[in-house]
Amino acid sequence: MLNSFGSIMTFAIDLETRLRDYYEAAGNADRARECEKRRSNLERVRRENVTEIKLEPIAGLEAADYALPLADASAGGQQAAARVAAQFYQAVAPKINVREAQRALERCARQHQEAAG
């Protein structure tokens, strides 16, 4: 269940970690590096943008809807994984009410969308 700022950010960090490992195993070092950069940035965003004044419950998002298809390491498989990641970021960004964090999630969505082709 993705029902809070922290649960969404932690899911995103975990998603980038798994994608990084997946790309590394697939021999795609550039993509792996990009994932690591996003992971590190999302950790910073989680640290810096939780705001007591605007900490509100979030509804309508389920982690199960964004299960990464990581069995297939082919180019097509990598595109499919990036597509799921992009969908995740596109769905969660509007739910976050802190603009700085929203902007970071939107950037992740764009980058994964580009990777998805």
Place this chain on the structure above:
Amino acid sequence: MVKKLKNYIGGSWVEASTSHYTPVINPATCETIGECPDSPAADVDKAVQAAKEAFEEWRRTPVLSRAQYMYRFKALLEDRFEDMVKIVVAENGKTRDEARGEVRRGIESVDFATAIPVIMRGYKTEDISSGIDETAERQPLGVYAAITPFNFPMMVPMWFLPTAIVCGNTYIVKPSPQTPLSMEIVYELLDELDLPEGVVNLVFGGKESSMAVMEHPDIVGVSFVGSTPVAKLVYETCAKHGKRVQAQGGAKNYIAVMPDANMEASVANIMGSVYGCAGQRCLAGSVIVAVGEAYEPLKAELVKRAGALRVGYGMNEESQMGTVISAAARERITGMIQQGVNEGAALVLDGRDVKVAGFENGTFVGPTILDKVQPDMTVAREEVFGPVMAIMQVPDFDAAVDVINRSHYGNAASLFTASGKHAREFKYRVRAGNIGINVGVAAATASFPFGGQKDSFFGDLHGQGLDALEFFTDKKILIERWL
């Protein structure tokens, strides 16, 4: 083997001079996660002596150098951020996000302290009389101390300590014995800074050590955050002993909602205000004052949204509300809910029997709503400090302001509205120290003073912001003539 906490005095971790320790309980798991010494007055005296000895050299350390320690402190806090979050959750019971918010606010106070070299400057006027100049310069005063509460174990001490020491004072923190572990990790990081011995000190304990802080002749100022009766005691005792004092007490925060408010956005924010930190914060919204036609749609949405909140162990990211601090707190809160019912309120959402799978012994109280609350009911007048919302209906804006101003507390009040006129009137007329307009948690950031009026604050200079600068320095006047 459960860890026995040590005091930090004169740059070293030292055992308290006592055999009496209080267990530190994780309120969700009920595990003992530490043992907090009940330090006697003699240990407070040792800390004061160390701080006093450090003061003269520390105040001569250039303010720019003193501020440099804060940059390094911030870097360490950022590095250990999630470790501190876990400790706050474990000892306090709040959710991870709430703990993250707390730690962030603590770091913001460190950020503020790095600005002290700029804002600590004095001022000068030439020729106040022919050939005579007058200067006001700020000086630190000596040893300060804080007595801090369980509900924000990391953040509240940070409101005071960084500013105090960068201003050139030395410091002692006496945290709540219910939540001492957050300060232990903070002091581990302070220890890494290689500050001169005695600049910062930590004494764990309960009533005896608190009284020793208030009465010690060599402590020049005390900051306190806690309940109103204790805040009053701290204020009176410190004043009697010639100290500066800022004592923040309890609260009963009202949130008025006008019919023109954006209902969906308002309710989302009100949820965070009332149920955030399980209602255990002095800025928590507690009484919802529905104005006129706002009542029915507001009540329906509040009950729906509160009922959907996920109560659970704070360590789980999916938990939206954690525990209250202890079994005793739960008993007190559930007792006040029953009292509300006995006095005629309608219990429309009952969180008294909430159970969390896997944490059956945890001190959880679910979101609770009492409707048809009247101003003279206990639940409308007294602080519950738990996840309990009281709903009251009033006919118009003026009646809402009247009912809010009747409270003997004056910590915070909020108005949800689309009307600028009502917003201004609310800010102008409501007697509370922190006002929110379409904001349910009117929390001052580190560069603003944390307000409070009536029985919610005793003193004149508030914590944080420029008030903190005033509190931790004195202005010395120099009048000079060169013959």
